[in-house]
Structure formats: C-alpha cells, structure tokens
Amino acid sequence: MPQRLLFADAHAAADALTFARRTAPLGDGAVRLRATRGVLVMTSAPLAPRGLFDSTPTVLAVRVLAVDPELECDIVVEASALTTAMDDARAVELPETGLSPAWAGVSPPQGGWMPGPGIPASTLASRAQWGIADVAQTVPTDAGEDAVRVVRAAVWGAQDDDLNGLPLGVAFAAFALGFIAGEEDAAVRTAGVWTRVTLARGHVIVRGPARMGLTEVRATGAS
Numbered sequence: 106m107p108q109r110l111l112f113a114d115a116h117a118a119a120d121a122l123t124f125a126r127r128t129a130p131l132g133d134g135a136v137r138l139r140a141t142r143g144v145l146v147m148t149s150a151p152l153a154p155r156g157l158f159d160s161t162p163t164v165l166a167v168r169v170l171a172v173d174p175e176l177e178c179d180i181v182v183e184a185s186a187l188t189t190a191m192d193d194a195r196a197v198e199l200p201e202t203g204l205s206p207a208w209a210g211v212s213p214p215q216g217g218w219m220p221g222p223g224i225p226a227s228t229l230a231s232r233a234q235w236g237i238a239d240v241a242q243t244v245p246t247d248a249g250e251d252a253v254r255v256v257r258a259a260v261w262g263a264q265d266d267d268l269n270g271l272p273l274g275v276a277f278a279a280f281a282l283g284f285i286a287g288e289e290d291a292a293v294r295t296a297g298v299w300t301r302v303t304l305a306r307g308h309v310i311v312r313g314p315a316r317m318g319l320t321e322v323r324a325t326g327a328s
C-alpha cells in the first residue's frame with residue numbers, strides 16, 4: 106500500500122491537493138511535506154535559481170494544515186503525483202519516489218521575525234498581473250528555455266516600489282498559488298535576509314535581494 110498523509114477531514118485533504126495542483130506547473134513542480142505534532146507544512150518554490158549565474162530570487166510558498174498527530178515526515182515529492190486515496194477521502198497518497206531540489210535544503214529562520222509595513226492584497230494581485238503581462242510581451246517568439254529564464258529572472262527579481270522594495274516574484278507567488286482572495290492587508294515580517302508575506306490562505310517567503318557582481322576589494326597587510 107502506498108504511503109499516505111491522513112488529514113482531519115476530507116476538506117483539509119482537498120485543500121492539500123489544491124495547493125499541490127497549483128504548485129505543479131510552477132518552478133520545478135516539487136513540494137516539500139514536513140509533518141510533526143499534528144501540523145503539516147507544505148512548501149514549494151514557484152521561483153528559484155538554477156545554476157550559479159541565475160539571478161532568479163528564491164521565493165517559497167507555504168501552506169499549513171492539520172494532520173494526524175502521529176504522522177512524522179520530511180520529504181519532497183512531485184506535486185502532481187499526490188492523489189486522493191480511493192478508500193478514504195481524508196487521506197492523500199504519496200508517490201513511491203522522492204526528490205532532492207536545492208531549494209529544499211534552505212530553511213527560513215524559525216523565529217526572530219520583526220513586523221514591517223503591510224501590503225494590500227489588491228496591490229499584490231495587480232503587480233502580479235502586470236508582471237505576467239510583461240513576461241509575455243518580452244519573451245521572444247520561439248525563445249529557448251534559457252532565454253525565457255533570463256526574462257523571468259529580470260521581471261520577477263526586480264525590486265518593486267509598490268511592494269516596499271520586495272521582488273515582484275513575491276506577488277507572482279501569492280497570485281499563482283491562490284493566496285489572494287478578497288480584501289486584506291498582507292502582514293510583512295523580516296528576519297535577517299528573509300521576508301515573510303502572510304495572507305489568510307498562506308505565506309510567501311523570499312530570500313534576498315541577491316547580491317550581484319563582485320564584492321568590495323578590501324586592503325590587506327600593514328597600512
């Protein structure tokens with residue numbers, strides 16, 4: 106029998122599958138599942154760099170759900186491979202093989218988050234839609250994957266004034282994962298190089314901005 110996640114009810118299981126379905130076409134399509142003490146943290150990377158010179162920001166999307174208190178796991182799987190168990194609508198079956206994307210090895214801090222200015226959900230939605238249109242207009246016809254990634258990195262990695270200097274990719278992640286619904290102000294908190302944007306339906310966490318170019322040359326030896 107395949108391994109499975111057991112949720113409190115069928116609604117929670119469907120919620121997990123909705124997050125997985127929205128995650129599947131984004132980034133590498135992987136989702137990290139960490140469960141302990143009755144809490145499941147689902148994490149995906151709608152945006153993440155691939156390679157040393159890729160300037161795409163690391164943007165994580167997080168959804169937290171209640172699960173069986175006895176469940177303990179920390180695995181990464183293909184999001185599209187999660188399915189509802191045939192014999193129990195409260196259960197989600199896992200694929201037999203796991204994944205090991207680089208972004209899954211980078212964890213935001215657990216504490217020390219300091220509050221900052223919030224961002225209206227309507228602003229996140231409008232900036233995401235603007236970015237999607239900009240990518241579509243900028244990508245050359247019949248462009249290869251490398252060219253497309255360069256354009257996406259430039260658009261989604263740009264610091265946006267309407268987002269208080271956060272990368273535009275934060276808005277993209279919130280919009281694409283369905284975190285934006287109704288009128289609310291997203292709470293924004295920072296911890297070191299990390300920023301967390303929290304909406305009622307989930308969190309978007311970004312690391313950066315990335316440092317580009319060479320570091321400053323420092324003098325050595327006796328002055």
